């Protein structure tokens with residue numbers, strides 16, 4: 033029997049599934065889907081070596097395997113632990129896991145500025161989703177949050193470290209999609225920061241992908257910043273004949289205007305594979321320079337992933353939506369926000385019955401016009 | 406006078422140099438090992454000796470060696486961990502500084518046992534002058550045919566390379582050390598794979614502490630069984646203890662692990678008691694990461710038995726009423742010391758040294774430091790004490806490497822045993838700025854809700 037054919041039986045939250053040997057607990061749980069899949073803030077299946085850092089995906093292994101049924105003494109990172117035959121795992125059925133996870137969410141939000149109202153990532157931020165689903169109301173942190181200066185890394189990308197959760201995804205992306213090691217982490221502990229090798233601008237055809245892998249609003253698209261809220265945009269799949277990449281993208285439109293271009297993302301927020309089975313990273317030209325509808329062949333509307341705050345329309349009154357104790361000026365180096373769009377207060381678009389992908393031309397739909405113009 | 410195996414000759418004039426060291430019987434174990442023994446037989450002797458890792462965790466060294474993978478055609482490496490950065494621990498420095506050839510000798514025998522042709526010493530950057538001492542010793546050993554090609558005609562080749570760290574405590578953690586040795590940022594790796602399978606450059610690697618590797622010399626010279634007769638139970642051989650704090654004679658002592666804690670602190674052979682007639686308040690018996698113990702639980706276990714300076718006895722009672730042997734950094738606090746302030750300074754250390762990879766350690770260590778600072782400077786609240794307890798609980802066991810645990814344990818133990826002192830700080834914010842709490846009552850461990 034070859035290794036690849038060997039199937040292991042694993043039971044997660046009382047649901048049993050068979051997966052090939054070598055599969056991680058997280059990927060097995062994703063096959064089952066729904067709430068059984070632990071949240072993952074740092075693991076990214078397309079990036080080698082990713083995972084293990086954020087600790088949101090911790091699970092309890094209550095039975096090691098058929099051969100060695102002893103439970104594992106500590107909670108394990110499901111993204112980096114492979115299944116054994118007969119393994120039994122508890123995710124949401126474990127008090128210990130839920131308690132530890134709530135702790136991790138609190139830690140991740142500890143120094144986060146919670147400046148969602150002025151953050152470009154709001155609405156598609158994994159940290160926002162995580163705090164809605166697993167966080168507690170309010171913080172016990174009473175101290176000044178750490179802040180960093182904003183940096184431009186090249187003409188298209190802005191780094192706002194203050195929001196970074198140090199998941200290292202961008203580091204792996206820069207390492208693996210480009211040939212040079214020039215984007216990494218400086219310093220350590222809670223003063224560690226993402227940086228380019230001495231403030232260098234990153235010029236590489238594929239560097240824009242760091243924006244797509246960033247789970248929060250730390251790396252943002254300068255050609256899109258403050259142009260619009262993502263929930264006012266309508267995502268459509270499109271492609272073009274690109275000499276550099278697959279040219280398969282998602283356009284985020286309002287009316288006929290293309291506001292931004294991203295890679296296509298699957299339900300776990302990772303870039304989708306292209307039909308040839310390779311990750312669908314896109315090049316800078318497609319992402320930053322092709323901003324006309326006429327540049328693209330439109331395929332049709334795109335469904336938004338199940339997790340996202342924008343697709344569920346629940347901004348207000350949920351857990352984790354506490355405001356920071358400092359003013360925005362404090363977290364923004366004394367500057368007042370230019371533009372305040374509070375996603376915590378209910379907006380018409382956020383009604384649960386509104387399915388963004390079903391609205392045509394959201395920018396001029398009735399739903400929007402009442403509240404915004 | 407207890408038996409000395411490592412430091413016996415450390416103060417012989419000129420022992421730092423090859424000729425004197427050799428004249429005093431040095432490098433005999435290399436001759437014995439390379440001429441008369443097989444690598445397997447050496448591993449077997451080390452197993453028999455019961456030698457436990459001296460770097461902190463106390464894992465049996467022979468067992469660790471036997472786990473090393475031996476894939477065909479892939480080089481293996483031995484790495485000596487000389488990063489010694491745990492506050493209170495300075496025994497490896499002493500050994501390397503005074504009797505460097507003992508380490509080199511141990512490294513040659515161990516390299517032969519493990520099949521490592523290129524062996525590394527990863528040394529703490531601040532020990533810059535010791536690098537010169539070690540390099541001199543290596544050159545001398547090489548000039549005398551104990552290193553290099555075909556050592557003593559045995560056909561075994563070995564070189565030892567010294568690599569300096571850049572001043573990060575985390576690089577003492579074995580996988581972070583390996584990353585750093587490879588020239589990368591010293592972030593601990595996620596295990597598995599373990600270094601025994603994939604270590605330096607993905608090759609099978611054993612990482613051992615300086616003292617562990619030096620102890621291989623007497624083990625080979627006297628035989629594993631003889632070595633195992635020294636000490637008690639699973640605490641075999643001798644152990645270096647670096648003693649500091651409020652004692653008359655701070656320094657490095659080699660003990661056989663049969664003496665009591667009380668004797669170690671008060672006898673003139675060792676620490677020589679506490680200066681100025683002060684009373685003993687507390688002690689961290691094994692380096693800053695292990696739980697602090699109040700005097701009553703330090704000298705006697707919770708069952709009322711005498712506590713001894715060995716792995717089992719120091720750990721008696723688990724974390725509820727015991728501590729750990731750890732790395733042998735013995736820190737003594739007298740009645741004038743403030744436990745809150747002391748805990749704050751440790752918390753500051755761990756915050757500063759966290760690599761920042763995993764969220765509980767990165768964020769939790771900083772949070773604990775800030776709360777402790779408030780309590781220490783008279784701005785604390787009663788609820789802060791429970792909050793601290795909850796934070797350390799959420800860090801412990803949930804991180805990639807044990808630094809998270811090492812940051813959590815001192816805080817947990819301080820609250821467990823000295824909660825009254827924390828409360829006094831909160832209730833007397835002004836008075837606590839002017840005087841210390843003193844001894845108070847540490848008669849019984851104070852009840853702390855479990856979990």
Ligand SMILES: Cc1cc2nc3c(=O)[nH]c(=O)nc-3n(C[C@H](O)[C@H](O)[C@H](O)COP(=O)(O)O)c2cc1C
Nearest residue numbers: 458459460486488489490577578579613614617807
């Ligand atoms: C944060 C951290 C720092 C450490 N620092 C050291 C050190 O400075 N020296 C050392 O020998 N072991 C240190 N260790 C333990 C090593 O990871 C490893 O267990 C040890 O070197 C193994 O050697 P031994 O089996 O001979 O004890 C440290 C561990 C941690 C988690």
Ligand code: SF4
Nearest residue numbers: 196197199200202246
């Ligand atoms: S910038 Fe974004 S992708 Fe990079 S480490 Fe920070 S959160 Fe992760």
Ligand code: SF4
Nearest residue numbers: 760762763766804806
């Ligand atoms: S526990 Fe701390 S030091 Fe260890 S890997 Fe995690 S962040 Fe780094």
Ligand code: FES
Nearest residue numbers: 084086087089111
């Ligand atoms: S997703 Fe597993 S630790 Fe981050």
